[in-house]
Amino acid sequence: MTAKWWSCALMNEHVAAGAARLKSRLAQGDFFVAPGVQDMIAALIADRVGFDTIYGTGYWLTASAYGMPDAGLVSYTQMVDRMRTVTRTSKAALIADADTGFGGLLNVHHTVRGYEEAGVAAIQIEDQEFPKKCGHSPGKRIVPMADMVAKIKVAVDTRDEMLIIARTDARQSEGMDGVMRRLDAYAAAGADVLFPETLSGEAEMRQACEGFAQPVMVNMANGGLSPMMPAKALEAIGFAFAIFPSLTSLAAAHAMETALIRLRDEGDGAAADIPLFDFATFGRLIGMEGVRGFEQKWALEEGNDQ
Helix, strand or coil: CCCCCCCHHHHHHHHHHHHHHHHHHHHHCCCEEEEEECCHHHHHHHHHHCCCEEEECHHHHHHHHHCCCCCCCCCHHHHHHHHHHHHHHCCCEEEEECCCCCCCHHHHHHHHHHHHHCCCCEEEEECECCCCCCCCCCCCCECCHHHHHHHHHHHHHHCCCCEEEEEECCHHHHHHHHHHHHHHHHHHCCCCEEEECCCCCHHHHHHHHHCCCCCEEEECCCCCCCCCCCHHHHHHHCCCEEEECCHHHHHHHHHHHHHHHHHHHHCCCCCCCCCCCCHHHHHHHCCHHHHHHHHHHHHHHHHHHC
16 A cells, blocks of 8 residues: 555545444454554554554654644644545554544534545544643643533534544543543443543543443553553453554654664764664565566666657
């Protein structure tokens, strides 16, 4: 799929296949993890190692593309373009962060249409006020529950195949009682998956998982407010799946810093103790063999014309 321009029909096929895969896994109780992808290199590497579901993280795609924080500064147009590029690049089903839906009910309708046309298999909408903040940042403010319920109803009515994920950021302001009330209302509004953000420990996680018939997901953000736990423990608690949005970004940032410090201090760009991805393999990963094949084909055609 690398470097291939997709028609709308192929995008719709990608959505249907990804959404069907997610629905099947959720129906069967097949726990899975989805790594966050901050750029197309991360998306390609996730494909290479065998992930068939990935998470389009608003925080890290914003940081990677624009060097800005996750604070409502990136527009719908910018974000849907990034998601479209991910689906063109990766074979995996994409779960995509859509912040608050980028505005009111008409904006939610437009966002759901645009994300589905971009090839997204599941869209995540949260109940923060706009402009939103990262879920693990202080000072978050949330909208009245009725406003979020209306957004979910619009999203469900608008989508064709795509799954709707309803996230609540109520834990810090309304406690677990608020989280449970809101998730109950969002489930009744038709959300396919429930997402309680920044739960503080296993007891709260179990409470959320045991409270609803709908699948419940969890966010494992390195350095975030929720404790980091391995996949098997999360599965045992009762989660349907887990996203690991920051892992690839923080790992890549650390590796780059280490290599650049060595280059700055010692002028060494090939240190034996700093592992590098194989250059030839990377070229194949991004489609260079297809470019060479194209050039060979049309060089022959040009030769025949002379």
